[in-house]
Amino acid sequence: MIELKQITKEFKVNGDTITALDDVSLTIERGEIFGIIGRSGAGKSTLIRMINLLERPTSGVVEIEGQDITLLKKKGLSTLRQRIGMIFQHYNLLKTATVEENVAIPLRLEGLGKQVIRERVDRYLQIVGLSEHRNHYPEQLSGGQKQRVAIARALAHEPDILLSDEATSALDPETTESILELLLEINRELGLTIFLITHEMEVIERICDRVAVIDRGQIVEQGHVLDVFSNPSHETTQKFLKTNLDVPEEVVSELQTRGTLVHLSFIGSQTEQAVLAQLTKRFGILPNIIGGGIKKLKAGLVGNLLVHLDGDHDQTELAVRYLKTSGVHVREVSNHATVLDRLG
Incomplete structure (x- = not known):
């Protein structure tokens, strides 16, 4: 469903060229949970932002269902991004809006009707277990509840793909477990393809079907989680494990x-x-x-x-x-x- 072909991303910093991604190729199958694990600065965040072109590759191709999305114009890219939900480490909720409003705002911006918005907000708040908190403000919620609001907001567009950018790294272990269980349920019940990045091995162990290990902008090892974990071949993977x-x-x-x-x-x-x-x-x-x-x-x-x-x-x-x-x-x-x- 998602294919990255020989992706390279370079940045100019004070006149120097920094290579954040170096000839990265990956294939993510429809309906699977694919994880990228790497240390800070390894290139994880740059890589995940390639999927919805928040970062454009210096060279290489990003394909979704066979379409090279790097060729899309502004309108086509906007339509594509509605099919791709994204959740972040720090939730990105509007503090002055209620839980219900935070989920509804992007739907209003999309121009959907009031009845459709109401139905979607109701549905996805129920899925994430926050129906009773719909009138609360973010400051009244725990970290785990805030992340659930962010997940409901990402799902409200009814995307095909869900991107998770270190979504559990700010949470305690018990809350992390509950969020991971929710992502598993979403994957099973809604059939979403989930692409996540993390530096936490427990996240990969708990929910991922396949994993790729990134180090200094390169994929150094990838495969089914069970195979990689039972017989890691690269030093970076061995250190993680x-x-x-x-x-x-x-x-x-x-x-x-x-x-x-x-x-x-x-x-x-x-x-x-x-x-x-x-x-x-x-x-x-x-x-x-x-x-x-x-x-x-x-x-x-x-x-x-x-x-x-x-x-x-x-x-x-x-x-x-x-x-x-x-x-x-x-x-x-x-x-x-x-x-x-x-x-x-």
Whole structure:
């Protein structure tokens, strides 16, 4: 539905050229929730603003349903933007307007009739759970309620696409969970395509179908959330996931002197298999779990364990091969070329 083709965005700053996006290509399918995750300054906000052309690319193509929207004139672009709702980190509500008025104002500006406006305001306030707060002003609402008003306002145009620009980053964990559950419900019930950016891994885990990792304006890794989280290939992704579980270097060095320290990832039903118990039975290897746990993603379960394999060198090689053939992703936690590097 949405396709970004070789998007580059450059800014001029004090005579210098700053590249915010560098040859970015993405495809977002109809009805999915696609997440972009990256650190501050990585290019996330510039990227999401390409979808509705709040930022125009220096080069490249933005297509929605096969149409290159960069070629649209003012009227066509205005019509397009009515099909794309957007929610922001800081809500952007009019303080002097009630909840009902905040949702209705853009509909009035669009020139819709009073009855249509009333019906839409009623419908979307009910969807976000704020029907009883329609006459309240923003200062009377919590942060989560303000974001729900912003979501209702974005939905009132009945868009095909919903953009979320760090919509939960100013909220506490409990409120964040409620907003994410609301976005999931909107995606399921209304069939909206949701494109979001965030620096919070929990947001990606909770609601996204696919994810792309952005670093210094480039997409360094992308794919289905379950695949990326279970077997991250790029250093930036690994840092987000903390797949080394923040083990101090001195602990790694000490454990390496008497065995091999590995990070293991399990997907779905593999999280229920007693593969580690088989290492002792089959190979005489003593697996010592240093840390880890199981996370529930939208697409399923992912288990991550940091394990010290204590035993004979040759038997360790066989044990690692057994883990891999059992469908477990294995990555050594070390800077040295050891047994797992040779196994590929």
